[in-house]
Amino acid sequence: MIKLSFDYFSDSVSSPPKLTPPDNKAATEGNTRENVQFYHNVVLENVIETEEKHVGEMRTLLQKYIRPLKNNNILSQTEFNQLTGNLEEIFAFQQKFLTSLQEVTKNSPPQRRMGGVFIEHAPTLKELYLVYCANHPSAVAVLQAKKEELGKFMEYLGAGAMTLTTNLSKPFTRLDKYPSLLKELETHIEEGHVDRGDTQRAIAVYRDISNSCTEVRKRKEMEYEIIHSTIKGWEGEEITQLGDVVHLSQVKLIAQTGERSDRVFVLFQNVLVMLSLGPRLSGYHYEGQLPLSGLTVNKSELENVAHGFEITGNMIDKITVSCSSKNDASHWLQVLRSQIKQTQMVRLKPQSLQISSSQPSISMLSQAKTAKMMQSPLQNKMYKTWSMSCLRPAPPMRPSASERDALKSPRSGRKPGMRRKPDDPVKSEDDQIILRVIEAYCTSAKTRQTVNSYITLCHLFFFIFVLLLFYLLHFCFCFLLFCFFFVLFLFFFFVLLFLFLSLFFVFLFCFFFLFLSYFLLSCSIFLFFFLFVFSHHISF
Structure with a gap:
């Protein structure tokens, strides 16, 4: 989870100035009014000095870092706007605010309305700072996404990597100082001073502004975390x-x-x-x-x-x-x-009465007596007098059937001799409203039955399709198994046939070799015997 917060390295809230009376002897003599006025002037000067310092820091930030960054290609226009927010507008406001504070010092001490100036600028300050605080998570996201690029850019300008982050947090710290400065100013103001009431009100107003901005910042940080994090168990669209x-x-x-x-x-x-x-x-x-x-x-x-x-x-x-x-x-x-x-x-914006198929819309029935219900073009052309015969189970689904019913006379359904009372327009209109509600429920029920029947039929076809697919796969499997065993049988058959023929030819070769050996041996013996007899005959 991304931690959305600036690292504050700015100066802490300045402690109240050390107030030293101009003359200890005057203090011992009980010159309380002059001491209070002296303390008030010191606090007033401290407020203006710290405001001048804050405006100077913002001017340096804009001129030295923000505006050169805009002319660079490090950030896109969207990322730059997310990083700076309305910082330029806040700087322009702080300049006007400082000018107003400086104008107060030109008046005599009894007529200095410092609290009035704070009250006068409070609405504009609140509006600007709420926008700046709401943009805070986007600025942090850009700082984290472009951390390396921004760090190199700041080092190129001769500043540290955290300078940009620290200066962008200065408006928050300055806003948090205003209630304490006003409280110190209220402590050293005379009871009957013209600015005492405005100063007391300004304390509450600026404390409320500070709390509101802090709350907006925390809420926007939580919003950023929720939108950009993974929510466990989430269902439906993103x-x-x-x-x-x-x-x-x-x-x-x-x-x-x-x-x-x-x-x-x-x-x-x-x-x-x-x-x-x-x-x-x-x-x-x-x-x-x-x-x-x-x-x-x-x-x-x-x-x-x-x-x-x-x-x-x-x-x-x-x-x-x-x-x-x-x-x-x-x-x-x-x-x-x-x-x-x-x-x-x-x-309610559509111009025709539309009934939902899942649940009829029956909003604001209590106001139906005085509100004119929106009607379809067919209803605008002809009106049908309502009677008890109109309470049918469901309205006709075809406009032609409705048109034929509208052309019929309502008297055809009455028994002879029955007298119809004069129609009451208000009652008839109320009855038509009730009728439309009943028809809406009937139409919705019929639509649901049709949808359910369609869903059941779809389930049946799907089951048949799955069953056929199963049988087809089973047949294919059996056929492949048969082919496998048949090929295996042929393989072993030919192997055995080859072995049999091999043994036969080996046996035949051995028999032929043995026969040839006996034949040659017999011929040799016969030849030897013939030579022996022939040689013996010659000797005689």
Whole structure:
């Protein structure tokens, strides 16, 4: 998980200046008013000096680092905008703010309205710093992604690798100093001074601004972590496809048994996502989501639930939520009601009455008596007088059938002798509204039956296809097995035949060789005997 925070290496909050009275003798004589005025002037000068130093540091940052970085090819235009945010606008504001503070010193001490200047610039300061704090996670992401390139660039300019990070955090540290400076200023102001009330109000205002900016920074860091991390157990489309985050914070869910569970609520334009933190803050786990359509939120009336609200709906059980503060609970109620209202307006935007096949839309039935329902072109052309015969199980699915029914006289269904009372327009309109609701449910049920029948038929065909595929694979396997054994049989047959023929020819060769040997031996003996007899005959 990416840790989204600047490393603050800037100077710590300056301690109050050492105040020394101009004359110890005057102090011992009880000249309290002059001492208070002296201390007030010293604190006033300290406020202006620290503001001048802050403006000078911002000017150096912009002129020496930020603007040259913009002309370099290290960052794209989008990355540069994410890194700097509205820093140029804050610098322009701080210059005007410093000028206003310096103008105060030109007045006489009893007419110096330093607190009034802070009150006057508070709305603009809050707006600018909230935007800068909201951009904080994007700036940190760019710093981490381009760490090596930015480090080499800063070294090329003769600065350290952390100079850019430190200077980009200066607006945060300066904002945190304002409440303490104003508190010190209020401590050394006379009781009847014209600026005392504004100074006291400025302390509360700037403390609230500082807390709001800190909260926005933390919320945006959490938002960045949720969007760019892997959520365990996530179901459905990617969380980035849900749109922009409208609001998020940590809350507690309270069960009917009183058990409390920590959750992170993330509100998008059309859905409320519920997450939980993993053990040791290792990540986020998916706990579910609630579509905003059909939801209702109300302030909780339970005594044991502080800063809570309740979420109810047609398809869910009541959910009781407890927030960390009253402001957080009020903000959740405001944004949830606003988004639910926008969702309902978007759903009612089509110009024809559309019935959903999964669940009929029956919103705002209590206002149906006075609201004019949107009708189809066929209904705009002709109107049919309502009677008890109209309560049919389901409306005709073809427009032609509806048109033929509309052309028929409503008197054909009545018995002779029955008198029809004069029609009441209001009652007839109410009855038509009820009829449309009944028809919507009937149409929805019939559509669901058709869909279910289609799904069942699809399942049957799929089963038959799988069965045929199984038999085909079984046949192929058996055929291959038969071919294998047949080839094996032929192989052994020819091997045995070869061995038999080999043995036969060997035996035949041996027999021929033996016969030839006996023949040659017989011829030799006969020849020897003949020679012996012939030689003996000659000797006689």
